[in-house]
Amino acid sequence: GVLAQVASILSERGINIESIMQKEAEEHDGLVPMILVTHRVVEARIDDAIAALEGLADVVGNVVRIRVEQLV
Numbered sequence: 001g002v003l004a005q006v007a008s009i010l011s012e013r014g015i016n017i018e019s020i021m022q023k024e025a026e027e028h029d030g031l032v033p034m035i036l037v038t039h040r041v042v043e044a045r046i047d048d049a050i051a052a053l054e055g056l057a058d059v060v061g062n063v064v065r066i067r068v069e070q071l072v
Contacts, residue, residue: 002058003034009052010038013045031060040070 003022010017021035038046050063 002056005056005058006034006036006053009049009056010036013049015039015041015045015049 003020007017016039018037018039020037023033025032046065050065053059053063
């Protein structure tokens with residue numbers, strides 16, 4: 001359910017997912033870390049998506065964004 005919500009939030013903002021990595025649940029707290037790589041996106045769109053993701057009941061803590069610059 002959570003992955004579908006994440007995909008929906010990104011899709012609504014025109015953000016395409018390049019890859020997803022989801023780890024096993026953490027033994028201590030049952031949390032499942034998720035790593036998403038997106039295609040290039042306008043920063044305002046990703047900012048809006050992050051705010052929406054952090055508003056989900058199943059998302060714990062802050063979403064961490066790591067910007068990767070493409071070298072030509």
